[in-house]
Amino acid sequence: MKFATKAIHLGHDPKAHQRAVMPPVYQTSAFAFDHVGEALPFSYARGGTPTRAALEDCLAGLENARHGLAFSSGMAAIDAVLRATLKPGDTVVAQADCYGGAYRLLTRLLQPAGVKVVFADLSDPASLPALLDGSVKLVWLESPSNPLLNLVDIAALAAIAHAAGVRVAVDNTFATPYLQNPLDLDADVVVHSATKYLGGHSDVLLGLVALDDEALFRDIRLVQLSAGAVPGPQDCFLVLRGIKTLALRMERHCDNAERVADFLLGQPSVEKVFFPGLPDHPQHALAKRQQRRFGGIVSFYLRDDSREAASRVAERLRLFALAESLGGVESLVNHSATMSHGSLPPEKRRELGIREGLLRLSLGIEDVDDLLDDLAQALA
Template sequence: MDMKSPTPGFATRAIHAGQESDPLTGAVVPPIYAVSTYEQDGVGGLRAGYDYSRSTNPTRTALETCLASLEGGARGLAFASGQAATDVLLRTICAPGDHVLIPSDVYGGTYRLFSTVYARWGVEYTPVPLEDLDAVRAAVRPTTKLIWCETPTNPLLRIADIAALAQIAHDAGARLAVDNTFCSPALQTPLALGADVVMHSTTKYLGGHSDVIGGALVARDAEQGDELYFHQNSLGGVAGPFDAWLVLRGIKTLELRLERHCANAAAIVELLQRHPQVTQVYYPGLPDHPQHVVAAKQMRGFGGMVSFRVAGGAAAALAVCEGTQLFKLAYSLGGVESLIEYPAKMTHAAVSGSSLEVPDDLVRLSVGVENIEDLMADLRQSLG
């Protein structure tokens, strides 16, 4: 299938991009190349460009090609985890003495990377509410090399204007990287809005089945893709062939799954808004969400993530998290099964006591694809 012109639709690319039938057997699914090294036809005579699987592996190549197609980028790179992908991005762009802007409610693991790893290396960072463009402009320094954006943010689901942030970054000679994990390319394509690099935890919606750990970067232009590849190969935190295959399998149903995630989340939001024990609901699809207009402009759906606050404080929030049955109390998100978590002591424990600390009455949901009536009944009984 010609994947270049005219451009096929999203679901078609998810199933076919980089995934041609195996030329030897005709298998319609890319094989898992569980191999470390490749025979050469003489010194330097590589077959199809493969020599050692840290550098390249056919199964990983299929995934990376598909990711680049879905995000509209020049090059995709697959990693062992989202943190490994983030590390390569930072090492590629930043050096000691450089400065990075991060969201004021950045994911706890990313905050830990900046505050305990890169701070020791001499990279400075400033948390900023990225939805406030004046605050972003005021925080930019001559040494700013990167704006690190999450939109929607985790766990407060704030929305940043990607196109506006790209302009601010480029005017300052910096780059914009967008963590697109919460949306996936099915709902949002930051490169088309001006971002330079997209990052994913492929563990989440791209994999979709809570059975793989992985990460990805997609670069908008080939030169930057080559820079990222150099560091990926040098540092070695690559996705293994079986993990790459699992993510590819998940991507095939990504668009279908996101339709159900979004529909179920919207119904859950409606329930939570009416419930007397819920004091606030965070969801970009709500008309009264502070950045709803921006979300509607740059997203093709409002996602499956919902956060809310509970009357009664921390004890009540903990009771809700521990009282569900279908919503499993667990880390992570984006799988077909619904999950519930308590950010203050779980995903965002790393920011406890800092200016980024999340409310202790906050509950986060990853709304799955189960029958919505069952999910709503589960939340009702847990809320009381």
């Protein structure tokens, strides 16, 4: 089946649910046994529900994986993968420009617990072998990265890591399974903040993990079951519903982002535009090879590199809400230095290029001419 067909049909068999065309919301915390010791597919909602199972199976199919796991947030999904793969004394090599929440988790929770964290620029795969000493157990990637949309060569990095016996995990939130499938590029684990594009309507908080490895699946499943950071059935239903229109929405997100990126290039108040679809993007060729399209996020530097200038532009926008998230049907603007990456030390933000005059746009599915008009008046 093609992607759009899989997104609509995977994970649900109407015959197993009283012929319901849509996956039902099983709003229950427990399931009744007929007798003591009976083996049931579902017994207690922390362990699973039919609604959650439908979502997990759907995500697994979209990422060409054997297993899917759902969590209460994207950060809970990241935490479960890290906990399942790392123990005190181990090292994780993480992409330097990873999401601010992942950076906070790695530095403020894992490092004090005895895990060594090495942040590295992995834009050149040749830099990885020197980092892989015997303590490294995981390479953590994010492509495209948040907020400067840097890409890494997943297949090349995975080949190097695997030769050293190291696993590779990829945060695929920005690309979604519609644009990129990291497991097909030999990554071991793929993680999503389904709060973003998969849910698609800014009304749910949820994280997802997909993978093939049976032993690693059991380890992550143990964290899921034991820690209990699982989504409720209504949240699972909302993401399932969102996924059904993912293919349509991503095409519009990508169309709008391409038009907006081109528009911003011609604005006198804009110093630099970050978008993998632009020919001068340093990983443009990689984006064409690794992704199906270039995504729905565009970031840019203002020439006036001040928080005040960024605030003026953000507050003048009428159709772009100033908000932390992304990937919804509505357009959003994010000031990364104070929002998505506000937990990073100022010197770390400067090192990564997350300046005060940086704004990140999540292009929704509105009419692009209206978005361009809005940007024009805000930047004037």
